[in-house]
Amino acid sequence: MEQCLHSYFIANGDVKSTCDFIPTYFEAEGYVYEVIRVIGRFPAFLDEHLERLTTSCELSSIKLPVKIDTIRQQISVLININKILDGNIKLMVSSKQTGLPFYLALWFIPVFYPASHLYKTGVRVALLEMERNTPQIKMHRPEYKNAIAKAFKLRDAYELLLVHQNKITEGSKSNVFFIQNGAVFTAPDNLVLAGITRNKIIEICEKLFIPVHLEAIDVESIRSMDGAFLTGTSPKVLPVSEIFEQATFKPDNPIIQRIIVAYDKLLDQNQRNIEG
Template sequence: MSFAKYYIENGHLKSGNCKSQNKECLVIYDVLRIEKGYPLFIKDHLNRLYEGIEKSGHQLSVNAEELAQKIKQLITAEKRTEGNIKIECSFLHHEIIECHYAIYFIPHFYPAPNLYQSGVECTILNESRSNPSIKVANTPVRLLSNQILEKTKVFETILAKDNIITEGSRSNIFFFKNDQLITAPETMVLAGVMRKKVIETALKLNIQIKYIAINKNDLPLMDAAFLSGTSLRILPVRKIDEHIYSLPHSLITELTEGLYRFFIDRGLGK
C-alpha cells in the first residue's frame, strides 16, 4: 500500500511515492513535524536547511518563502493533520545549483507515552560526524548506527569520538548535573531545531546552561540525561550502556512543560 498520495518534485505537485535520486549526489535534507495540519517551527527548519546548503558550497534555486508554500500545498493535498515531512535537496558535486529537490511525507515514529516516563536505553558509538553542521543523508556514521540499533535494540547511539560525547546519531543529547544543563557546543553538533527550543526554554526558566562536551568517563557523575529531536521533543534517558539514571527528574519535567507552554502550544495557535 502506498504511504503517500502526493509529493512535490522540483516545485510540481505529483501523485504517488517519491523515488530515490542518484546515489552519487550529495543529499542535504531536513524533517519537519506536522501537528494539527501545521508545520511546527517551519522558519527554523528552513533556516537550518539553507544554512547547511550554503556551508556545503551549494545553492537552492527556490527561496524559503516558495519552499514554505510548497510544504503547505502538500499538506493540503494529502489532507494530513499529523506526520513528518522531509525536504530533500540533491546536488551533483561539480554543480552549485541542485539537480533535484523533493518534499514528501515519510513514515514517522513518535515514542510511546510510557517512554516519556520510563526513559530509553542508549549505547555509546565511538564515532563523530565529519561535518555536524550539515544534515546529510546516508552518512557512514548514520548507516553504522542503524546497524547497531537493529542489532542491540537500544533506542539511540550516542556519538563519542575519543570518549568525547557530542550528540546522538539522530538526536541531540543533554545532561543535568547539580541543576545545571550541560550540552556540547553548537560547533560540535547538528544544531537541531528542537535543541534550539530546549535551550530557549531553559533560558526562560532561568536554568543555567554549560556548553561543554563531557567525557564518557563522566557519565556516572551526571544526574540525568535526555534526548531532543523533531519526533522525540524531550525524551528522558534511563540508561547509557551500564550507567543508569533515576526518573522522573524534576528539571526534565519542568523543561518539557515549559517547551509546550512557551513554544509548541503557541505554534499550534493556542
C-alpha cells in the first residue's frame, strides 16, 4: 500500500494535505512512475528521470498530461512546501482519458537507504525465477509487486535477483552488476529497466577504463565471478557479499570500491551544478 510522508502532496496540480491521501487511488495499473532522490533540497539527476518518464509514457501509449516543465515546477513546490532536505519523491502519471482518479501525483515516500555498514560488509541476495514483462517501462504493476513481496517473506535476503531462462537479468528493485577478470558485466538494455544509476555506472566505468559487457550471465557462471554489486536510486552502489546457495564475494573488491568513490563524486558534482 502506498504511503505519503510529511504534510503535503500534489495531485493534478493541487497541493493537498496528507490527511487527504487515499492509497487505494494509486493501486490500479495504468500509472507510469519515477522515484527521485532529493539531496540537500535538490532532486538528483532530474533530467534523466524525466527523460525516462517520457520514454515510459511513449512505450505505454500514454500521452503526458502536462508539460515536463510543469512537472519540474511541481517537484520544486513539493520540496519547498514540505521543507525537506533529503528524501525520495514518487511521481505517478497517467493519461487523462484512463478514468483513474489522478493523471499526475507526487509525494514523499518512506525511504530505505542501506545502513552505512552495509557498504563495507555487503548484502545477501537470493535468486528468484521470474520474468518482468516489458521491463523497459517503469509502470505500477500490483501483481508483480505482490509476487515480489511474497517471495521476500520466504527468503532472508536484502534483494532478489530475477532469473529468466537461466539468465540473471536484474534485481526486483535494482540493477545488478558482476565483475570478472577486471571487467564488469550487466544485462543488456532490452532485458532490464535501464536504471538512472545503472547508466551512470556504465559511464563511470568507461571513464575509468573498466571494460563493460552488456550481457546477462548464466546462473552456473556465478561461482566464477569475482564480485557483484547492486545499483539504484536508494542504495546507490552497494556491494553483494553473498548470493544465497550460490557464491560468496568480498565486498571490498577494488573495482567496486573505485566505482563507489566515483559515483559519490558524481552525485556531489551534480548537486554543485544544480546549486551553482
